[in-house]
Amino acid sequence: MSDMTRESTHERVAQSPANLGLRAVGPCLYEIEQDAAAGMRVPARIFADEELLGEIRRDRSISQLVNVTTLPGIVDAALGMPDMHEGYGFPVGGVAATRLPDGVISPGGIGFDINCGVRLLASDLREADVAPTLEPLVHELSRSVPAGYGRHGRLALTREEMDRVLGEGCPYLVREHGIGRPEDLAFVESGGVIAAAAPGEVSERAKRRGEDQLGTLGGGNHFIEVQLVDAILDETAAQAFGLFPGQVTVLVHTGSRGLGHQVCTDYVKLMDEAIHRYGITVPDRQLACVPFSSPEGQSYFGAMCAAVNFAFCNRHVIAHRAAEVFRRMLPGAPQLRLVYDVAHNTAKIERYGARELCVHRKGATRAFGPSSVEIPAAYRGVGQPVLIPGSMGTASYVLVGTDEAAALSFSSTCHGAGRAMSRGAAKRRVQGHVLRKELLARGIIVRCPSNQELAEEAPLAYKDVDRVVDVVHRAGIARKVARLRPIGVVKG
């Protein structure tokens, strides 16, 4: 131990975003003009209301968003979602599109937890059907899905199996291992597999970190929740998604675990070393980037897509385990049905008019509208489901993408509540055992290995998800469909 170990907890002082001339330019939309700071190539725009803007100003996320505007090849604007908060280099809740082939790709614009995302399963059950067995049901879910950092799962992949997971995604698990159902694949973003994945570009170190982590939740804000449809806010879309009032649903929130983290670590280092060869300078080393078409850019894109596939597979295995638990605990009940699985941390190649762009979404959700041909056939004419997990014990939302979002936000919207205070600050303000009792008093059963970890994810540590969702609805970058409330939580 060191001679001196001290801990302090103040919030960092934001770098005067007010001085950057933030001004309202539309419904729930604010802009910092392109000439507000040196090096900006496009404006920065933030979807928020006054209250959320106040929250956002408390950290350095606006300054980070301005830094993102300096990336070579960025088009239109760097975008901040209403749940934006400070991240590593690139803010969480940030979106940046770069023009191909020579615009840059930046691992910091996707983040460490590549394809952290959400999968929603729907049952035909109502609360009364599960109430008598809810506690053992939640307990069995917690036994079936390992949670916590570094925890390993029941599936230990051989190197060949790992490469096939990375390269072939969910269809491989269905076809070769009988995990999940073929009809579910259409309801995973991109069918659960990104064809551009290149397992050979993923380091041995990353594969080693991931080899026993398939089917595990991980820690932090990751969770499985048993929920009830609390309110239907758009009858037509809800019907298309198969949602009805009082329905029991299951929401899975996790990502690519240690494998994705290592991919990001490996390629930030690679790009930090390569960036100068391309004459690029960035205001923060964590924004290290290279042209998309460069060898390093192509290598990262292949590795990142492989990590995306790994995360799709991770949620796929967890959903399979959840379905097994439901079958075991509720004999005779119909199979859980996959509503949708959507990513929050990715870069994808998308076409907007004549432009082919690399759309970085870090803590932001793709939200294609009803006219998109890239969404499940069953949802065309309605729009892509957008799944917004709340903080533990608060509501989650199902939204639907809009066609208007293509012009406003590169078909992107928010991803969750967004952290409002540090884990330590939450622990100092909340006692885990008290929170556990409070949640139980509200009819929410919690399974979490420790009270300390429970306190870290207390609802007060997050922004108000209801307000975040209101903003994206009013701004027109997604519409509200249904609100879900938890009755059982397995915390990662």
Next chain:
Amino acid sequence: MEVDVSPSHSFEEHRGELELRIDAPSLPLLFAEAGRALTAVMDATPLPTPTGWSDEVVLHAIDREALLVDWLNELVFRSEVGKVLFTEFEFTRISERQLVAAIRGTRVEQLRNPVKGATYNELSITERRGSFTAKVILDV
């Protein structure tokens, strides 16, 4: 004038991360203290003196700041996959761009608070009057 300071570290907490500050009178002591700080994050309980074995770490980077991130990420990886908390670090070679070290630690059943990685975000190492100060943000 050189200032004689013992190696030390401190933490400053932010929304989803931990900023680590390390002060030391030399680069080897700075890197060793960074290793001890990482272990302190992962498990604050006192550990026995390691015995019997050591691992060799060889790293190359483009500057000393990147070398520090590489060093911490190397320890993160080895801790995670080997379930080891490292507490002793002996540098047989260290410069601004490379290091060779023997590291020793204690095997544990499970890491209490694993660190996910070290980042380049606002990374710095400054040298003033013979004393080094580093700041590095850990993803926790």
